[in-house]
Amino acid sequence: MSSASPPLQIGAHTLANRLFVAPMAGVTDRPFRQLCRRMGAGYAVSEMVTSRKDLWNSLKTSRRANHDGEAGPIAVQIAGTDAPMMAEAAAYNIDRGAQIIDINMGCPAKKVCSKWAGSALMQDEPLALDIIRAVVEAAAPHQVPVTLKMRTGWCDSEKNAVRLAQAAESAGVQMVTVHGRTREQGYKGAAEYATIAAVKAALRIPVVANGDIDSPQKAHQVLAQTGADALMIGRAAQGRPWIFREIAHYLATGETLAAPTVQEASDWLIEHLHEHYSLYGSLTGMRTARKHIGWAVCDLPGGEAFRQHMNTLESCDAQIDTLRAWFARLAAEHERLPYLAKPAAPPTMAAGAAPDDEDDDNNNEPTRRQA
Structure with missing residues (x-):
């Protein structure tokens, strides 16, 4: 992938570039997606939306499905365990503006997997394929492409990503994203990229590499190891959404882009917060x-x-005023963001919360999710 690479297509949609924002529950809402796009991401998928019809009118789901003023293509990720329900969820979201439907078979959160959704479906390939076929069939009359996000497998001894990806392609899926961890790993350990390379070699449709891409240099390495058509970045964009333009610049020139000025970062964050308050x-x-x-x-x-x-x-108001004053003091000492030489360990999540937990809306403690 380079600046000379042809534009990537998903169905009738031409993407702005090949750097994607990962769908992360409690994170990639509309304001965050729009911020990442302003910072250089070419494509952003919504937070996971449930296939349970009884929750579609809930405040949480309505916020997750809010795409007001968002540039297309509008991509909505759906999750569930029942093929007819998933088909109905696809049709429901298409009626409300979804232009691409993404099937979640990658989330490892216990809350999701205990119900055999997310990456748990990789342990039941017949059910996974029933869901894929049902969603593709539901989307076909509207000419809406279907994509799939998955993991390398259920556990280290059962890495079935290649087999499932091939079956998904045969069923009509038009792009596959692979996170380089198994369900058993959850968010621990390091991502591996050999399985993603094997999926890429086995498919004709675009393959997206995901997992531990946290710098321009790592992005270049993952592309070289996998041959992927695009990269999906998750946790590294949390608090640093300009990573997309940093990666794009490095891939095009081989040079490292200077960090944003303190004033730029302050302005971007405050603008994002105002949009965040407006939504919630x-x-x-x-x-x-x-x-x-x-x-x-x-x-x-x-x-x-x-x-x-x-x-x-x-x-x-107190948040904005305090944040503005803090960045002003920082700007008086530094023109550009002075990242610590040894980044501080990310603060842990509040007790009782879990990565990608659907009920994390009141979580006050930041955590970096690996996506």
Whole structure:
């Protein structure tokens, strides 16, 4: 993949580039997707939307399905365990503007896998294929392409990504994203890329590499190892959404792009927070903004102490005023973001919360999810 690579197509849609934002529950809502796109991402998939019809009108699902003012193509990820329900969910989201439907077979969260959704489906290939065929059939009359996000397999001894990806391609899936971990790994250990390379070699449709892509140099390495058509970045974009333009610049020139100025980062974050508050309202918006602020400052001098102080503030205005003042003091000492030489360990999640947990809206502590 280089600046000379031809545009990537998904169905009738030409993507802006080959750098994608990973769908992450509780993170990749509309404001975050729009921020990442402004920072150089060419494609963004929504947070996982349930196939349970009784939850479609819930506030949480309605927020996740909110694409007001968002540039296309509009991609919605759906999750579930029942083929007819998944087909109905695809049709429902298409009626509400989805232009691409993505099937979630990659989420390893216990809450999801205990119900045999997400990556748990990789352990039941007949059911997984029933779901894929049902969704493709439901989307076909609308000429909406279907994509698939998956893992390398259920466990290290059962890596069936190649077999399942080939079957998905035969069923009509038009792009496959592979996270380089098994379901058993969850978010632990290091991603491996040999399985992604094997999937790429076995398919004719585009293959996207995902997992531990956290720098321009790592992006170049993963492309070389996998031959993937595109890259999907998750946790590395949390608090650092300009990683997309950094990767694009490095792949095109071989040179490292300078860090944003402190003023630029401040302006981008504050603009994002205003959009975040607008979507969630003052109370929920203030609470859920804390993780985004924490991600943005945790690798900067004094960032951890500042994050802890931010978590004591109880209004959107207080967050904005305090954030603006903190960045102004930082800008007085540094023109560009002064990342710590040894980045601080990411703060842990609040007790009782889990990565990609559907009920993390009131989580006040930031955590970097591996996606």
